[in-house]
Amino acid sequence: MNRFQSVRGFNDILPPDTALWQHLHAVAARTFAAYGYGEIRLPLLEQTALFARSIGEVTDIVEKEMFSFQDREGDSLSLRPEGTASCVRAGLEHGLLHNQQQRLWYAGPMFRHERPQAGRYRQFHQLGAEVFGIGGPEVDVELIALSARLMRDLGLRGLTLELNSLGSAEARAEYRAALVAFLERHESALDADSRRRLHSNPLRVLDSKSPQTQEILRDAPTMMDALDAESRAHFEALRQGLSDLGIAYAINPRLVRGLDYYGRTVFEWTTDALGAQGTVCAGGRYDGLVQQLGGTPTPAVGWAAGVERLILLMKAQQATAPDAAPHAYLCALGEAPQREALRLGERLRDALPGLRLLVNAGGGKLAAQLKRADRSGARVALILGDAELEAASVQVKSLRAGAEEANGPSASAQQRLTWAELPAQLSGLLHA
């Protein structure tokens, strides 16, 4: 028997995990709304050239990680590896960026052909925010504050905010030259990966994990020292703004980005609870990208968070999602009661919006039904047999007797109610 398997790195998300995902999205939507951000929904497929132009031709993402293919017309298309490029493209295409300020957020799957690992998948999900048309450091502060609130409201703890500035394009070019000159003097002592990056993407040498390379970097020039006056002022204002809001941060002069479009502010929320995939949310300023994609110069900042990693952290820290178990479980004994149970169920749902009612559809003995009711997490079982049907009533039996049992053998509460009395009794469950 040759059963199908899901494609490597493309995962199913099942209950009860989906409850965590729903909770995360609900909290995110609420948080973005609290800051006046509008949701933008973008396609999964774009022209390959869009990503090559925005992310950078020589980045690993574009060189070897995109799912690219030719469609029937021979156009080269790619599944999006990130959201910012599409967001800018859509903004330009619909005039959203024309002399305007925009606060946008998005959520959805992204695709990168990497070797899967915990917290790293080929289809993964990001939650992102982008602000266009505001160049001042206050927006950087706002975006970081938003991300901080989001993670706090998800119940996450122990995250570190790292901060750096990559300066203006000119300052960065000068710094890059200085860094390359420095590293070339120590080239023979660098690890192989760093030697390879020395000429393709020298800034990435800064976050090399090789201890030997980090040793050499101790004496390397830093971007901080090379900052242009304007970027320096921007960075100072950002630091001040974060302090004003009581948001703690650590300056990490080695913090760089893998995507080419970033400049000035860059930041990352990291954790040590997730092994090698410790970055949970990252972003920065990318004032040059809109122009690079054919628009007029437009300042922009944004960040993206890895949903799988947030979920992993929520689980590790036992963050809880709101209880989604049914409030009540309706057991029906026999044919006529079973038909009536479906009708009664509809009436109860009409009467009590928000009620989570599971009607047993499988039939079976009462003992078995009660067992299922118990397992479902419901707080009460409603029992409908022929006798009850006759009297237009049900027996209401409370489950979840764990607390009672601790206090000794108490007969669990059971009472008989008419259908008319039910809604009033059950409404208490909605607010318990």
Add this chain to the structure above:
RNA sequence: GUGGACGUAGCUCAGUUGGUUAGAGUCCCAGAUUGUGAUUCUGGUUGUCGGGGGUUCGAGUCCCCUCGUCCACCCCA
């Protein structure tokens, strides 16, 4: 892409130096007890031992290939 560990019932795992018909717990189902759900007892279902090939009289166990998971590198959210 590189290196390493690991794949045995739905889940967690045991399976001795290769040796009959592959096991436990849990879950699920049925029955008994019970107060109609917990508990207890009895019985039952479930596996091409990830897949393919090889060595052998004989492979879950050894070898090769392959797929998958995990860890680190790499990359990044």
